[in-house]
Amino acid sequence: MTDGTKTTPIDRRSFEPPYAQLARSIRARIGRGEYRPGDRLPSEAELCSAFGVSPMTVRRAVAELVREDVVVTEHGRGTFVKAPQIATATFDLxxxxxxxxxxxxxxxxxxxxxxxxxxxxxxxxxxxxxxxxxxxxxxxxxxxxxxxxxxxxxxxxxxxxxxxxxxxxxxxxxxxxxxxxxxxxxxxxxxxxxxxxxxxxxxxxxxxxxxxxxxxxxxxxxxxxxxxxxxxxxxxxxxxxxxxxxxxxxxxx
Amino acid sequence: MTDGTKTTPIDRRSFEPPYAQLARSIRARIGRGEYRPGDRLPSEAELCSAFGVSPMTVRRAVAELVREDVVVTEHGRGTFVKAPQIATATFDLxxxxxxxxxxxxxxxxxxxxxxxxxxxxxxxxxxxxxxxxxxxxxxxxxxxxxxxxxxxxxxxxxxxxxxxxxxxxxxxxxxxxxxxxxxxxxxxxxxxxxxxxxxxxxxxxxxxxxxxxxxxxxxxxxxxxxxxxxxxxxxxxxxxxxxxxxxxxxxxx
DNA sequence: TAGTGGTCTAGACCACTTA
DNA sequence: AAGTGGTCTAGACCACTAG
CATH class of the missing domain: 3.40.1410.10 (Chorismate lyase-like)
Structure with missing residues (x-):
């Protein structure tokens, strides 16, 4: 990261694949309030070098957070943390x-x-x-x-x-x-x-x-x-x- | 495909990216009943050569269909068409x-x-x-x-x-x-x-x-x-x- | 122009299933 | 052993946004 905050490194021997570890790590930082609604996440290139994974792996992690409606990506601008929204809630049977x-x-x-x-x-x-x-x-x-x-x-x-x-x-x-x-x-x-x-x-x-x-x-x-x-x-x-x-x-x- | 049925080729000049065209193509075949619930889809390798795209592109298309609950992948066995299920329905606000x-x-x-x-x-x-x-x-x-x-x-x-x-x-x-x-x-x-x-x-x-x-x-x-x-x-x-x-x-x- | 996300390639290795 | 999906690499080119 650019702010010098410690990041949990990826454990390659873990049963949990790198993309999931990365998603969990980012989710946790948002959950702890280190990234707040409206904040921009580090760019994909930054995440690549910070965690030592390839672009596709970063994209998969980010895509997961997008699906969860926790962040939103804006082409050409960055990836931003969303506030929890009533509007996008889904109920399942x-x-x-x-x-x-x-x-x-x-x-x-x-x-x-x-x-x-x-x-x-x-x-x-x-x-x-x-x-x-x-x-x-x-x-x-x-x-x-x-x-x-x-x-x-x-x-x-x-x-x-x-x-x-x-x-x-x-x-x-x-x-x-x-x-x-x-x-x-x-x-x-x-x-x-x-x-x-x-x-x-x-x-x-x-x-x-x-x-x-x-x-x-x-x-x-x-x-x-x-x-x-x-x-x-x-x-x-x-x-x-x-x-x-x-x-x-x-x-x- | 192995059965010789015509497949719509990927149009690389289209605004619609290849993974989406491929997903749409498979979805349409299921919708027309060419693949029925329980049937196995062609393997990813077969889809790669049939449509002339790389494995990651095929995977993305299949992942989309999995999200839609139209197919289910079984590790080591294949990808299978699902019958429409009441159980997995979701309602959104x-x-x-x-x-x-x-x-x-x-x-x-x-x-x-x-x-x-x-x-x-x-x-x-x-x-x-x-x-x-x-x-x-x-x-x-x-x-x-x-x-x-x-x-x-x-x-x-x-x-x-x-x-x-x-x-x-x-x-x-x-x-x-x-x-x-x-x-x-x-x-x-x-x-x-x-x-x-x-x-x-x-x-x-x-x-x-x-x-x-x-x-x-x-x-x-x-x-x-x-x-x-x-x-x-x-x-x-x-x-x-x-x-x-x-x-x-x-x-x- | 530089930085960002969006997509794709052409392989690779692994785990799982089936025979 | 052969076939399948699951994951990852290390780049590439593009479209979009901003200064």
């Missing part, structure tokens, strides 16, 4: 998964039959209202206690293999990890804050109007045709989504 | 930002004064119950219409510069982009599905019990001390979070 991946939770099929598509299902699945679709209702149980209600509609097409796979999916893990999705190209997920309908409340043994999460999913095949549409519904107060912006871990390294 | 970054929306300060910390605020801010803290209440208005209510508590410490910066923050943009956060190291954000309290409902002109989003935020300084704790509250039915898993865009390239 891992929180939901921790909740549901519990092996004690099982998916119980309440109903699986052919029905006439209602207006909304027909719209989502790009079929005509009244056309046959497959309806599957599941209850996700933790022991005796229902925790999520799942309602799903599948396009009724004997030439498509999705249905069998879906019906076989009683293990919740598969439902989420896409085991039945080998014929699917992409899906759109929407997270709503809502409250239980009468029907949902009855299934879950809750009061209608209780705050609820709704995770809606719509999957498409490789011809961009909708294949399935459904929603998970569960009590709001048992689940929240948490994330961190800025440098989460206490300063070290 | 950009949706909320689009909602709030509207220049017509302004933050109106309802109240800013020194109060005694209640139990919850004291706990979050690591002060004693009854200690002085600064309370700020804001109403986020779209024209005449209130859309979000914001309640925030700041540690009362004249040696800390945060307070002035926070009070000056009437522009909502700053509140989110961390303009007042130059002295902050990190923050924890939590997203709840909930419903309006009496007080919130009154402020927003809604009925108590209406479904609502709550975005809670807790920020720490460079000594890992809590600095501010607060929450945004808004109607649930005006906002949802959407994301995509798998290959979103129609096949091309």
């Amino acid at each position: 891992a929180d939901l998964m921790r909740h549901l991946a519990n092996p004690e939770i099982v998916a119980h099929i309440l109903e699986a039959r052919i029905v006439s598509a209602g207006r909304r299902a027909a719209d989502k699945l790009a079929v005509k209202e009244g056309d046959h679709v497959i309806s599957i209702k599941r209850l996700l149980l933790h022991g005796e206690e229902p925790v999520f209600y799942h309602s799903e509609y599948l396009v009724f097409d004997p030439t498509r293999p999705l249905v069998e796979a879906e019906l076989a999916t009683t293990a919740l893990q598969d439902l989420f990890s896409g085991a039945s999705g080998a014929g699917l190209k992409y899906g759109r997920l929407t997270l709503h804050a809502s409250s239980f309908t009468e029907k949902e409340a009855a299934q879950l043994g809750e009061a209608p109007g209780t705050p609820a999460w709704v995770l809606e999913h719509l999957f498409f095949d490789f011809d961009d045709r909708p294949e399935s549409w459904g929603r998970f519904v569960g009590r709001a107060d048992r689940l929240s989504f948490t994330t961190t912006v800025g440098i989460a871990e206490p300063a070290g390294g | 950009a949706d909320l930002m689009r909602h709030l970054a509207n220049p017509e929306i302004v933050a109106h300060i309802l109240e800013a004064r020194i109060v005694s910390a209640g139990r919850r605020a004291a706990d979050k801010l690591a002060v004693k119950e009854g200690d002085h803290v600064i309370s700020i209440k804001r109403l986020l208005l779209h024209g005449e219409e209130p859309v979000f209510y914001h309640s925030e508590y700041l540690v009362f410490d004249p040696t800390r510069p945060l307070v002035e910066a926070e009070l000056a923050t009437t522009a909502l943009q700053d509140l989110f982009s961390g303009a007042s956060g130059a002295g902050l190291k990190y923050g924890r954000l939590t997203l709840h599905a909930s419903s309006f309290t009496e007080k919130e409902a009154a402020q927003l002109g809604e009925a108590p019990g209406t479904p609502a989003w709550v975005l809670e935020h807790l920020f720490f300084d460079f000594d890992d001390r809590p600095e501010s704790w607060g929450r945004f509250v808004g109607r649930a039915d005006r906002l949802s979070f959407t994301t995509t898993v798998g290959i979103a865009e129609p096949a091309g390239g």
Whole structure:
């Protein structure tokens, strides 16, 4: 560094690769406040000579910090430390998964039959209202206690293999990890804050109007045709989504 | 490729760098179903010779697809196409930002004064119950219409510069982009599905019990001390979070 | 013009998997 | 042993920014 502050050297015998050590070292200096929001980091050339690594290695370390939203690079000017921002936070369904991946939770099929598509299902699945679709209702149980209600509609097409796979999916893990999705190209997920309908409340043994999460999913095949549409519904107060912006871990390294 | 299928060659005069062209090309092949979930991609060496680029360039392209959760690499085995997974979806606050970054929306300060910390605020801010803290209440208005209510508590410490910066923050943009956060190291954000309290409902002109989003935020300084704790509250039915898993865009390239 | 990040090359060595 | 991804080197040229 140009300021003469000691830098932790790279340990080439470590299991941790140099780019990761370097990223951790810079992250720690920011975390200790040695570089403050708005400050410019040493240039890549300086970092190269300070740590004795090649440019590509430095770039990889910096790229990692950029992904973490801890610094921002400006072409021709330098790399600058960012203040933690609410705006760029992301929440991931891992929180939901921790909740549901519990092996004690099982998916119980309440109903699986052919029905006439209602207006909304027909719209989502790009079929005509009244056309046959497959309806599957599941209850996700933790022991005796229902925790999520799942309602799903599948396009009724004997030439498509999705249905069998879906019906076989009683293990919740598969439902989420896409085991039945080998014929699917992409899906759109929407997270709503809502409250239980009468029907949902009855299934879950809750009061209608209780705050609820709704995770809606719509999957498409490789011809961009909708294949399935459904929603998970569960009590709001048992689940929240948490994330961190800025440098989460206490300063070290 | 080994199967003899035509590959789009790299255009070196394009504004789009080779690694991006290559990533797009592979993504398109997956999107067209030429590589299906579970299939192995050509090895990096094969991609190098097929596209006439160096190993690092191939790796960067593949790394991009890994980040997108479209493929997974397995050391010593190969790179494999993944089925779209619910489990790995992430939602980002950009949706909320689009909602709030509207220049017509302004933050109106309802109240800013020194109060005694209640139990919850004291706990979050690591002060004693009854200690002085600064309370700020804001109403986020779209024209005449209130859309979000914001309640925030700041540690009362004249040696800390945060307070002035926070009070000056009437522009909502700053509140989110961390303009007042130059002295902050990190923050924890939590997203709840909930419903309006009496007080919130009154402020927003809604009925108590209406479904609502709550975005809670807790920020720490460079000594890992809590600095501010607060929450945004808004109607649930005006906002949802959407994301995509798998290959979103129609096949091309 | 000098300094910065952005990209790429053409190899190298290693660790892991499979046969 | 052969093939795969994981990492790194030591440069190169370019585009952008600033004085």
